[in-house]
Amino acid sequence: MYGQVLTGFMKIIIIILLLGCFIQDVSATAQIPDRLIYKGNTYHLHNNPLEVYFKENPRKRPEGDISSTALWRGYIATFEIKNQVLILIDLQIQVYEHQEGKEAWRPNVALKSVLTEVVPEGDTFKIDWCTEVLILPSGRLKNYVHRGYASTYERYVLLEMKAGVLTQSKEFDHTAYLAFKKEQSERFKKTDAYQTYLIKWREKYDYTEEEIEEILEVNIFKYLDKFL
Numbered sequence: 001m002y003g004q005v006l007t008g009f010m011k012i013i014i015i016i017l018l019l020g021c022f023i024q025d026v027s028a029t030a031q032i033p034d035r036l037i038y039k040g041n042t043y044h045l046h047n048n049p050l051e052v053y054f055k056e057n058p059r060k061r062p063e064g065d066i067s068s069t070a071l072w073r074g075y076i077a078t079f080e081i082k083n084q085v086l087i088l089i090d091l092q093i094q095v096y097e098h099q100e101g102k103e104a105w106r107p108n109v110a111l112k113s114v115l116t117e118v119v120p121e122g123d124t125f126k127i128d129w130c131t132e133v134l135i136l137p138s139g140r141l142k143n144y145v146h147r148g149y150a151s152t153y154e155r156y157v158l159l160e161m162k163a164g165v166l167t168q169s170k171e172f173d174h175t176a177y178l179a180f181k182k183e184q185s186e187r188f189k190k191t192d193a194y195q196t197y198l199i200k201w202r203e204k205y206d207y208t209e210e211e212i213e214e215i216l217e218v219n220i221f222k223y224l225d226k227f228l
């Protein structure tokens with residue numbers, strides 16, 4: 001069953017990759033997410049925990065055959081929560097594969113695992129730097145937004161991680177998720193961290209109060225390392 005779900009998921013990813021190659025504005029492009037297996041279910045993940053690792057170790061970042069604005073980071077990672085610990089279990093890149101009977105200039109797009117190029121075979125790669133709130137959407141798409149992970153879905157699981165260990169989890173339907181985000185935004189405004197961001201946003205970007213409110217409403221969990 002799990003294999004069938006992943007096979008279908010990979011087909012969807014490949015279609016999106018092909019479409020994404022024709023879109024030019026990276027910052028405005030919805031992204032193909034990483035995946036996370038939690039309690040036996042595979043979710044899309046609206047975070048990219050490996051980016052911290054690859055920014056510190058740029059030579060280890062895998063390179064595929066295709067550059068797509070729908071996958072700016074260049075890979076799809078699959079994580080799993082095992083015994084409350086976040087680990088990496090697969091890492092895939094986009095490659096071209098020639099299909100029999102198909103012209104050489106029209107190769108098939110496939111996903112190739114490069115996990116052993118980053119993690120020695122048999123080793124467990126713990127994401128022990130991950131201290132953030134992981135966002136796992138599921139169910140029907142409620143509102144599509146052609147930007148990053150801004151689209152919203154029918155249901156959500158939120159996982160509070162500290163140094164790669166799961167400390168809390170929360171589950172919401174769409175309405176409750178939006179209400180929780182608003183609540184967290186209001187609480188964040190009362191913190192010293194918010195004042196630091198506020199000065200930066202106003203001085204460097206000249207954001208208005210309305211623009212700052214929108215940033216918080218959409219992206220609040222980017223600025224939190226735990227539930228408030």
